[in-house]
Amino acid sequence: MKFIISRDQILAPLQQIVSVIEKRQTMAILSNVLLQVNDGSLVMTGSDTEIQMVSKLNLESPADDGEITVPARKFLDICRLLPSAAEIKFELQEDKVKLSSGRSRFSLSTLPAEHYPEFNESEFEYQFLLNAGKFKKGLDKTIFCMANQDVRYYLNGLLLHISNSRLKMVASDGHRLSIFEDDIGQATGYEARIILPRKAVQELSRLLDDGDAELNIQFSNNHIKIYYKDVVFSSKLIDAKFPDFSKVFNQAFMSPMLIQKQLLREALTRVAILSNEKYKGVTFDIAGDQLKLSTHNPEHDEAEEELIIDYQGQPLSISFNSQYMLDAVTNLDSEMSLITIAANASSCFIEEPERPLFKFIVMPMRM
Template identity: 65%
Template structure:
């Protein structure tokens, strides 16, 4: 989620309910996270509402019991959530979330599967010498290797090479290392799947099997 962005819809989390399908979406303009799940029962509800950032952060703190059953009520401008003996209420963000489905409707390079922790550790080591403000790292991908490199204004450089299996065309693309690390930290699987759009404007990071959670990162220029 963004913080005090002039695009009001980014300052919160989209809750999309379509009968028994639940979708949560958040973006800060540089990356986007999507979670989809199926409810146990039909709701006969079709709604798209945006919960405010402060409310979402408070809910994360309150919803500490994964087995608790919630009762949720909302109108066009307010939401109430009943959790045990607590009633949480918040004013919704008065804005319309844009249609992000187009990001899925494009051509992609071949996917790369890689051990999550191996990639996390390499990114963490290389990012130490990246520009402190932008945290930029470059990924060079070919059939046998993934090279991760960076440099900073003090002319310091770091580079690490990982052995991989990749069947697609060679590819060079740069990202904010912290954005990649945040995505990897939220995957439950030991494997991460990275898929770059053919126009190199987005990169999907997800799990190989249960793909309920997707993280999309926009590249950067170095």
């Protein structure tokens, strides 16, 4: 096995693959990246048994076919620290890989490719094509609401709901919820719901850096496979049912409140400095055209700030986790934010005033 490749060609795909590989592995070979040379192509594979990423690169110089696994992070660090535009010569000699570039020489230990575990995938029943920029936007507008290590394991991920030509992405940690909805661009002819695990969502958000590219998404009840340019991303799915959140829309609401996003964001950030470090609570006192934000903490520090708003409803006092509100407001793309509170004060909707593709819902808290 022998090939030559430029440092600039291999570096980015190798970084993507290494990000999938866990630092601590139960199997030593899973700390390695699988390298396969065949018909003038180099195929690199990284996996943690839950997620797999495969990247295919075309080799411009003649190469000797073969396959081997090498320590992923060491291989990446070598490539990363070589000069830009450097050529890397890769050669397998017995059970060692010799890397050379300019005056640099490296020798890496290996493990046989045949011991690399197969990523078992089921037959894919569903498939659709989607613009990568649209999918990436949906991920970015929902990712921050996912739970982290919640016992309700279905919350440690993101719901992907395909309903013919509509795509809905939903994430929630039980205290807040984000919904992104857009058109797929074609009729799929089916309705399906799957839950992507947290790590898969994070890796996909990192991977999708070309908004004009097209994704080919295939999935079954327990696996998803996404073809993106020269990369194939695969992941197991969370085997559970996402809670029915539609009830939150079927209730009475108070008058909506219109407020400048930037002013609200800055005021929340300032007031939150003196909030309780554990609960981060901020009280919203809404009356007429004024919103008063206030907070206090166990050290008896207090903060308050007043903002001018557009509101026609009844006076109201309600409290929220300031970080949850900040996350929601920050993720709006418009200059204005539209805030609507349920009539029974059980939830608060934050969205853009015109044609919103996404909504954020934050549950109130007791102060």
